[in-house]
Amino acid sequence: MSVISEPLTEPTGCTLRGHDGTPLACDCLGAGEPLLLFVHGWTCRRSYWAPQISFFGRRQAVAAIDLPGHGHSSPGERETWTVSGLAADVAAGAKELKAGQVILVGHSMGGAVAMEAARQLAGLAAAVVLVDTFVIDYGGLAPEVVENIFAPFADDFPAAIAGLVEQTSTAATPLELKRQLIREMSQADPAWALPLWRDLLNWNPAPAFAELQIPLHAINGALIPESARQRCAPFVGETIVPGAGHFLQMEDPAGFNRVLAQVLAESILA
Template identity: 35%
Template sequence: MNSVSTAFRNKGGLCRRSHGRRALSVTTGLTLMVLVFGAAKALAQWPQMVRSADGTAISCEVHGNGEPTLVFVHGWNCDARYWRAQVPYFAKRHRLVILDLAGHGHSAATRTRYSMRAFGEDVCAVTTAAGAARVILIGHSMGGSVIAEAARLMPDRVVGLIGVDTLENIEYPVTQEDADKMVVPFRKDFKAEIRRFVGEMISPRTDGRLREWILADMSAAPPEVAIGAMEEMLKQYISGEAAKIFEQIRVPVISVNGDLWPVNYDANRRHMASYEAIVLKDADHFLMMNRPEAFNRSLDKAIRMLTDTR
């Protein structure tokens, strides 16, 4: 992967698409089950819509109990489904909040600008709606930039940040020329470029069915949302804001990463209150999906590292 792709990969992530917005159907059988086992309890587990700061409807789910609350934020072109291997594992001990960012999954796509700041407001809105007072924010790929924005919005609630295959180098140099060259192929043939771009992030050892699911899913994303979010994220690296924002967030940061790209510890520690990385050998960008057992153990370790010191 070229250097510009590497810069974006540190922020981009998984998927959303039109088929991800299918309406939920309620069958007669399910209705009877709700009546028998208690409507309030059943409905409490259903996805909910929460209004973000600008009024955009954000889809979210709450699972489990226990503090701190873990808020899972997907990456570029992705949605909450990419965390499905984590829900049963972590909901045993924690309350989980999982959301679709605006323009992704089941959330509304009504914005004209898909900035990292606005995505951070989505995370803040669902965290507030869930009543979470002590929070660890977990963000995959582009979600690493999003959770930094969210932490800036709610400094009194965030215990720490965990990046998932992201934040390898928050000083990574990106010029406007780099950004322009990167975006052009997506404008010319969005689906083909998604498959090429994302395909470079998937290990050849990954199950072929999962690989094709990821590629098909991400290439079905709305191009206007995807390209807009990419441009907004790259702006943060061009301006240096990707690093500067961490100087305002005085909480520990940990990454759980694959080993496709090196981690620049010194660059990160120049701006973060503290930074550590857990690197999974032979893992790729979608390690929470194609290496779920090893990833869950590593994420659990990162959570303990944050909570043992707070």
């Protein structure tokens, strides 16, 4: 029986299994299809989707997973850290939730993971919503650019995390939110965070764009580079939240929920 089959008023925690058996902490709420499966970003956690779980869980089945090493999910015995590996975890979790159809909603790295998971969930994935995923122009980074981005994290991980949060903030990003993000993201273990970061920086969305025949829609803030916008335009619809920083779902949860609901109604479920 599906763990999301009964209507609930508060999220219920459960443990799913990744593709290699790694336990994945998960929150579920609501009933009805399609399942909205929320995927967090690099060094983030499922609680960053809490306002979305509460809001959309009143309408349909929703779930948010802590990826291995993140939040309350341990890294297990994993030795190789890749976007495709995390995608296999998400795909395994989606199947364990026994949903007939899944809409994957991924923030930042979570969007890359969601796209790759959708490739593994042929017939089950109904759409992918990318939340500020292409704030880095994945697929367009030369090797020397990848190394320039990566090196500060290898040299001083906490300082580089603080710099990343500052660089992806705008006037719309509350100071307390920035402090929270720096504190929590810098707690990630570099033993898995660094190889995953390098793999993410080298990720190329082109194969997923070519293969996926489902709706892809981006909800972007103010920081998406024009090169990334042009790269995605032939494949991805876009809704812009003017002035928003990278963590737009946390900066203005109610506003983001309205935008996501509109995207789902007009571009995904129409």
